[in-house]
Amino acid sequence: MNIEVVVFGVSFVVALGSSIAMLFAKNAVHVALFLVAAQVALALTFLLQGAYFIAAVQIIVYAGAIMVLFLFVVMLLGVDRREALIEPLSGQRTIAVGLGALLAAEIVYVAVKGTEFVIGGRGEDALVTINEDPGNVKALARALFSDYLLPFEATSVLLVVAIVGVMVLARRMGHEGFLRETTEDEGSEGAETDAEVPA
Amino acid sequence: MPITYLLILSSMLFSIGVYGVLARQNAVLILLSIELMLNAVNINLVAFSAMFGAEGVAGQVFALFIIAVAAAEVGVGLAIVILIFRNRSNVDVDEMSLMKW
Amino acid sequence: MDFVAPKIALSGIAPEIALAATALLVLLADAFIGDRPRTLRPEHGSARPGSGILGNRWHLPLLSLIGFGAAVYLALDAWDRVDATGATTQFSGMIAVDGFSVFVKITLAVFGALTILLGHEYLVRRDLEEGEFFALVLFSVAGMMLMASSADLIVTFLALETFSIALYVLVGYQRSRLDGQEAAMKYFLLGAFSSTFFLLGIALVFGATGSTNLYGEGGITSFLATTPAADLSLLVLGAGLLIVGLGFKVAAVPFHMWTPDAYQGAPSPVTGFMAAGSKLAGFAALLRLLDVVLFPLRWDWRPLVIGIAVVTMIVGSILAVVQDDIKRMLAYSSIAHAGFVFTAVIATNDRGISGALFYLATYGLTIVGAFAIVAVLGGPEERRTRVNDFRGLFAAHPLLAGILTLLMLSLAGVPITSGFVAKLVVFGAAVEAGYTWVVVVGAIASAIAAFFYLRILVVMYMVDAEVAEEPKAVMGPLSIGVIGLSAAATLVLGLFWSPLIELAEKATFFAGP
Numbered sequence: 001m002n003i004e005v006v007v008f009g010v011s012f013v014v015a016l017g018s019s020i021a022m023l024f025a026k027n028a029v030h031v032a033l034f035l036v037a038a039q040v041a042l043a044l045t046f047l048l049q050g051a052y053f054i055a056a057v058q059i060i061v062y063a064g065a066i067m068v069l070f071l072f073v074v075m076l077l078g079v080d081r082r083e084a085l086i087e088p089l090s091g092q093r094t095i096a097v098g099l100g101a102l103l104a105a106e107i108v109y110v111a112v113k114g115t116e117f118v119i120g121g122r123g124e125d126a127l128v129t130i131n132e133d134p135g136n137v138k139a140l141a142r143a144l145f146s147d148y149l150l151p152f153e154a155t156s157v158l159l160v161v162a163i164v165g166v167m168v169l170a171r172r173m174g175h176e177g178f179l180r181e182t183t184e185d186e187g188s189e190g191a192e193t194d195a196e197v198p199a
Numbered sequence: 200m201p202i203t204y205l206l207i208l209s210s211m212l213f214s215i216g217v218y219g220v221l222a223r224q225n226a227v228l229i230l231l232s233i234e235l236m237l238n239a240v241n242i243n244l245v246a247f248s249a250m251f252g253a254e255g256v257a258g259q260v261f262a263l264f265i266i267a268v269a270a271a272e273v274g275v276g277l278a279i280v281i282l283i284f285r286n287r288s289n290v291d292v293d294e295m296s297l298m299k300w
Numbered sequence: 301m302d303f304v305a306p307k308i309a310l311s312g313i314a315p316e317i318a319l320a321a322t323a324l325l326v327l328l329a330d331a332f333i334g335d336r337p338r339t340l341r342p343e344h345g346s347a348r349p350g351s352g353i354l355g356n357r358w359h360l361p362l363l364s365l366i367g368f369g370a371a372v373y374l375a376l377d378a379w380d381r382v383d384a385t386g387a388t389t390q391f392s393g394m395i396a397v398d399g400f401s402v403f404v405k406i407t408l409a410v411f412g413a414l415t416i417l418l419g420h421e422y423l424v425r426r427d428l429e430e431g432e433f434f435a436l437v438l439f440s441v442a443g444m445m446l447m448a449s450s451a452d453l454i455v456t457f458l459a460l461e462t463f464s465i466a467l468y469v470l471v472g473y474q475r476s477r478l479d480g481q482e483a484a485m486k487y488f489l490l491g492a493f494s495s496t497f498f499l500l501g502i503a504l505v506f507g508a509t510g511s512t513n514l515y516g517e518g519g520i521t522s523f524l525a526t527t528p529a530a531d532l533s534l535l536v537l538g539a540g541l542l543i544v545g546l547g548f549k550v551a552a553v554p555f556h557m558w559t560p561d562a563y564q565g566a567p568s569p570v571t572g573f574m575a576a577g578s579k580l581a582g583f584a585a586l587l588r589l590l591d592v593v594l595f596p597l598r599w600d601w602r603p604l605v606i607g608i609a610v611v612t613m614i615v616g617s618i619l620a621v622v623q624d625d626i627k628r629m630l631a632y633s634s635i636a637h638a639g640f641v642f643t644a645v646i647a648t649n650d651r652g653i654s655g656a657l658f659y660l661a662t663y664g665l666t667i668v669g670a671f672a673i674v675a676v677l678g679g680p681e682e683r684r685t686r687v688n689d690f691r692g693l694f695a696a697h698p699l700l701a702g703i704l705t706l707l708m709l710s711l712a713g714v715p716i717t718s719g720f721v722a723k724l725v726v727f728g729a730a731v732e733a734g735y736t737w738v739v740v741v742g743a744i745a746s747a748i749a750a751f752f753y754l755r756i757l758v759v760m761y762m763v764d765a766e767v768a769e770e771p772k773a774v775m776g777p778l779s780i781g782v783i784g785l786s787a788a789a790t791l792v793l794g795l796f797w798s799p800l801i802e803l804a805e806k807a808t809f810f811a812g813p
Binding site: 102142145147148149150151154155157158160161162164165166168169171 | 303304305306308313320324327391392393394395429432436439440442443448452454455458459461462463466468469473475484511613
C-alpha cells in the first residue's frame with residue numbers, strides 16, 4: 001500500500017472526526033481546538049496535493065493567527081459559559097440535520113457524477129511537472145503578480161475596509177467609564193493647550 | 200489519488216458546517232462553523248487545482264484569497280461580538296429578539 | 301518560464317480607484333482637521349463648538365462628493381472610449397470595460413452621493429463620528445462598482461466581500477442602539493454564511509471548467525461553447541450556488557431573512573443605501589452571469605430563477621402587509637421589488653437587461669428619498685418609525701406628506717410615477733420572452749402590495765383627534781435637498797422616461813469572449 005494513501009486516510013479521518021466533534025463539544029474552547037485539529041489535518045491533504053504554499057499558509061495564518069484570535073475572544077467572553085441545549089424552536093435541530101444530510105448527499109452525488117468526465121480528460125502528471133519547474137511557490141507567485149494582480153490589490157482594499165470597520169465597532173463611546181483615566185489625562189492636556197493659545 | 204475522496208471530504212465538512220450554523224446559538228460558535236465551511240471550499244479548490252495541473256494555479260491563488268478574506272471577516276465578526284457582549288454579556292443569537300417578524 | 305509583467309491599463313477601474321483614494325483622504329482629513337464628535341471628546345456633554353446645521357466639519361462630505369464627481373467623470377470617460385473602440389477586458393481579463401458596467405457605476409455613484417448628503421446631516425444631529433462613515437460608504441460603492449465590472453469570479457467575490465464588510469459595519473454604526481447591534485450581528489452572520497455558498501459555487505464552476513474567468517481564453521464562455529451539454533452537471537450545480545449567494549445580496553426569498561432586521565436596525569440613510577446600492581450591485585453581477593455568460597445554460601437555471609421570482613414577489617408583498625413598523629414594511633417591499641426585477645432576469649433578452657437597469661435606477665432614487673423621510677421623522681434613535689407614528693403627518697407637514705405620497709405611489713407602481721414605467725418595462729420584457737404567467741403573478745403581487753402603501757397614506761391624511769404626539773420633522777437643507785431630488789426624479793422619470801431608458805438600452809452591450 002502506498003504511503004500517501006495511508007497519510008491521506010489518517011488526515012481524512014482526523015479532519016472528519018474533529019469536525020463532527022465540533023458539533024458535540026459544549027465548551028467553546030474545545031470547539032475552536034477541534035477546528036484547529038481539522039485544519040492541520042487539511043493542511044496535510046494540501047501537502048499531498050502538491051499545494052505546499054497553501055498548506056503552510058493554512059497552518060500559519062488559519063490554524064495559527066485566526067484561530068488564536070478566536071480563542072482570545074472566547075477567553076475574553078468567559079470560558080466557563082456552556083451553551084444551553086434547549087431548543088428555542090422545536091424541531092430546529094432535526095430540520096438542520098435533514099437539511100445538512102440532503103445537501104451532503106446532493107453535493108457528493110453531483111461532484112462524483114460531474115467529475116468522472118473531467119478526470120478522464122487530463123493527466124495527473126501535469127501536477128508533477130509544475131511542481132518540478134518552476135515549483136509551487138514560484139508558480140503561485142507568478143500567477144499572483146501577473147494574471148491575478150487586480151484581485152491581489154483588491155484584497156488590500158478589503159483589508160483596509162475591515163480595519164476601519166473593526167475600529168468603528170470596537171471603539172468605546174466617550175461616556176463609558178472604561179477609558180476614564182486616559183480621557184481625563186487627555187482632558188487636562190487639552191486644558192493646558194487651551195491656556196497656551198492666548199499666550 | 201482519486202479526487203473523489205477529496206470532494207467527498209469537502210462536501211461532508213461543508214455540510215457539518217451548515218448544520219453547525221443552523222443548530223448553534225452562540226455567535227462565536229456559528230462563526231467557527233462558517234470557518235469550517237470556508238475550509239471545505241478550500242479543499243475543493245486545491246483538489247481541482249491539482250487535477251488541472253499547470254493551468255489550475257488559479258485554484259490555489261483563490262484559496263489564498265479566501266484565507267485573507269476569512270481573516271478580515273473574522274476580525275469584523277468578532278468586533279461585532281464584543282460590541283454586543285459589552286451591552287448584554289452574552290452573545291446568544293436566539294436571545295436577540297428586540298426585533299420580531 | 302520567465303515572469304511576464306502584466307499589462308496594466310487603469311481606465312477600466314479608474315472610478316473605483318478614485319473612490320478608494322478619496323476614502324483614504326477622508327480618513328486622513330478626519331484625523332487632522334477640525335474637532336472630533338462629542339462621543340470621542342473627553343469633555344463630553346458639551347455641544348460641539350460652533351456646530352451649525354451643517355456642523356463645522358463640512359470638508360469631509362465635500363471631499364466625498366468630489367470623489368463621487370470624479371468617479372462619474374471617469375466613468376463617462378470610459379463610456380466614450382467604449383463607444384469608440386467597443387467593449388474590452390483589462391487586467392488580464394479580470395475587468396470588463398463595457399456599457400453595462402459604466403451605466404451601473406454612474407448610478408451607484410449617484411446613490412453614494414445622496415447617502416453622503418443624508419448621512420452628514422444624520423450624523424451631525426446625533427453627534428456621531430463622520431469620517432469613518434464617509435470612508436466606508438466610499439469603499440463600499442467602490443466594491444459595488446468593481447462587482448459590476450468584474451469579468452472573473454475571483455474579482456466578483458472580493459468585490460462582494462468588500463462592500464458587504466463595509467455594510468455590516470455601517471448597519472451597526474450607531475453603536476449605542478441595541479437594535480442596531482443586533483441587526484449588524486444578524487446581517488453579518490447570515491452574510492458570511494451566504495458568502496460560503498457563493499464560494500462553493502465558484503469552486504464547483506472552477507472544477508467544471510478549469511477557470512474562473514468569464515470571457516478570456518479557456519474561460520467559462522469558451523468552455524460552454526465547446527463542451528457538450530451532457531457534461532455540465534457540475535457547472536449547473538455551481539451556477540445554482542452562485543444564484544443562492546447573489547440572491548442573498550439582493551434579498552430574494554428564501555434568502556431574505558436578514559432583510560427586515562438589518563433594514564430596521566440600520567441608520568435610515570444606510571438602509572436607503574443598502575436598498576438601492578446593494579440590490580443594484582447584486583443584480584448587476586446576476587445579469588452578467590446569467591443573461592450573458594451562462595446564457596447557453598438558460599434552460600437549466602431558468603426554472604430555479606422563476607421559482608425565486610414568483611416566491612419573492614408573493615412572500616414579500618404579503619409579509620409587508622402585516623408589518624407595523626415602516627422600516628420593516630419597506631424592507632419587505634424591497635424584497636418584493638427584487639422579485640419584480642427577477643422577472644426581467646428570466647427574460648434573458650436585451651429588453652430585460654435594460655429594463656432591470658432602469659428599474660433598479662428608479663427604485664433606488666425613490667427608496668433613498670423614502671428612507672430620508674423616515675430619517676427626519678424618526679427622532680434621534682429612530683424610535684418613531686411605527687406606521688401609527690405617521691398619524692397626522694399631513695396636518696403637521698403637508699409638503700412632506702405630499703412627497704411621501706408620491707414616493708409610495710411610485711413604489712406601488714401607479715401611473716405618472718417612475719415606478720409605473722419601470723414595472724411596465726420589466727413586465728413587458730418577460731411577456732416578450734413568453735413568461736406571461738410570471739407577469740400575471742407579478743401583477744397580483746403588485747395589487748397586494750398596493751394595500752400597504754395605501755395604508756400609510758390613509759394614516760397620514762387621517763385627521764384624528766387622538767394624536768398622541770404629532771409627527772415632528774427635524775430636517776436641514778441637506779435632507780430637504782435629497783428628499784426633493786428624489787421626489788423630482790420620481791416624477792420626472794415617470795413623465796419623461798425615454799432618455800434614461802435609451803441610456804439603459806445603450807448599456808446592454810457586454811464585453812465578449
